Amino acid sequence: MSAVMSSTTSPPDTLTMSRKxxxxxxxxxxxxxxxxxxxxxHGYKYLTMDRIAEKVEYSKGTIYNHFASKEDLVCxxxxxxxxxxxxxxxxxxxxxxxxxxxxxxxxxAYSTYTKANPLDSQNIQTVKNxxxxxxxxxxxxxxxxxxxxxxxxISRSIVQQAIDCGDLDKKHxxxxxxxxxxxxxxxxxALLLDHSDIPLEDLGFxxxxxMLWDNANTYLDGYQWQPLSNTFDKQSLFKxxxxxxxxxxxxx
Numbered sequence: 515m516s517a518v519m520s521s522t523t524s525p526p527d528t529l530t531m532s533r534k535x536x537x538x539x540x541x542x543x544x545x546x547x548x549x550x551x552x553x554x555x556h557g558y559k560y561l562t563m564d565r566i567a568e569k570v571e572y573s574k575g576t577i578y579n580h581f582a583s584k585e586d587l588v589c590x591x592x593x594x595x596x597x598x599x600x601x602x603x604x605x606x607x608x609x610x611x612x613x614x615x616x617x618x619x620x621x622x623a624y625s626t627y628t629k630a631n632p633l634d635s636q637n638i639q640t641v642k643n644x645x646x647x648x649x650x651x652x653x654x655x656x657x658x659x660x661x662x663x664x665x666x667x668i669s670r671s672i673v674q675q676a677i678d679c680g681d682l683d684k685k686h687x688x689x690x691x692x693x694x695x696x697x698x699x700x701x702x703x704a705l706l707l708d709h710s711d712i713p714l715e716d717l718g719f720x721x722x723x724x725m726l727w728d729n730a731n732t733y734l735d736g737y738q739w740q741p742l743s744n745t746f747d748k749q750s751l752f753k754x755x756x757x758x759x760x761x762x763x764x765x766x
Contacts, residue, residue, distance in 0.1 A: 542580050544570050546594060549587050554633050558588070558640055585641075585649040589658055592641045595634035596661035602627055602759060603668045609758055613676035614739050619755045620669055621701055621730050625723045626761050628705045635709055669694045681740045696733060701726060727752055 531539070548569045552561050563584055567574040581587040606619030628635050640646055641658070650658075673690045676682040686693065707714060708722040719725065731743040 538580075541570075541572070541576075542590075545572075545577060545580055545587070546591055550591055550633060550637075553588070553591075553637065553640075558646075561588070563587075582651050582654070583649060585646050586651050586654045588637060588646065589641050589650045589654045591634075591637040593654075593658050593661055595631070595638060596658065596665065598631075598634070599624065599627060600661065600664055600668070602761065603665055605759055606755075607668050607672060609755075612741065613672055613679065613681045614734060614741060615751065615755065617669070617672045617676070617697075617734070617739075618730065618751065619759065620672065621697060622727070622752065622755050623759050623761070624701050625705060625726055626756060626759065629708070629723060630761055632709055635705065639706075666694060666698075669697070676739060683738060686737060693737060697730065700729060700733065704729075 545566060548566055549561060552565065552569065561584060563574050563577050563581075566587070567577050570577075577587075581590060602623035603620055606616055606623050609616055609619060611619075641650065647655070670690050673682065673693050677684055677687055677690070704722055704726045707719075714720055714722060727748070731748055735742050735744075
């Protein structure tokens with residue numbers, strides 16, 4: 515059965531939507547919320563379209579009108595998370611401050627959102643599993659990849675602005691994607707470890723977000739991204755950026 519267009523990518527303003535469109539969107543959000551709760555309580559294997567239909571009190575056919583498969587449904591949860599991250603990354607991109615402050619805000623947005631919404635991170639990991647991913651429809655995969663590319667574009671934009679204004683040396687022009695990938699992999703890996711069963715605190719690796727903030731500054735200093743971290747109060751900047759970001763508003 516064909517699924518209706520998901521609301522996770524550039525959803526229309528509810529004020530301009532028809533009553534029918536609002537009902538469809540509300541029903542889709544209800545299904546996603548039910549699936550999220552089921553995943554949290556029982557795990558991926560327990561999740562079935564029959565159980566979701568029973569929980570939300572709609573027919574299974576209605577569920578399939580929104581999502582072509584269980585895998586598409588979980589991918590939609592990941593897309594919702596990515597959309598929330600895009601909102602936060604755009605806040606970071608648009609905030610006042612130097613290019614380094616705004617790029618640092620990208621990392622803080624990612625780490626604080628992930629800490630506040632650990633289930634979102636689990637959903638993304640589930641979709642990355644090949645056994646799940648191969649059953650996601652091409653349209654849903656394209657939707658997710660479009661959102662991921664948007665996140666990368668926002669990050670690259672700030673790096674390019676830093677080069678253009680002289681905060682980063684022009685010799686790094688061919689390393690824009692390398693810089694973004696380095697920061698992404700650092701944050702992704704650290705937060706993945708934080709959500710694992712590894713006793714990081716017992717091993718002396720805590721608090722993770724603070725250690726990540728310190729490492730991110732060392733990383734940017736290595737590229738000589740101005741101003742260097744020894745010229746400002748890192749903790750004050752962290753608090754300033756965290757206060758400016760509306761993580762709660764961007765959460766599910």
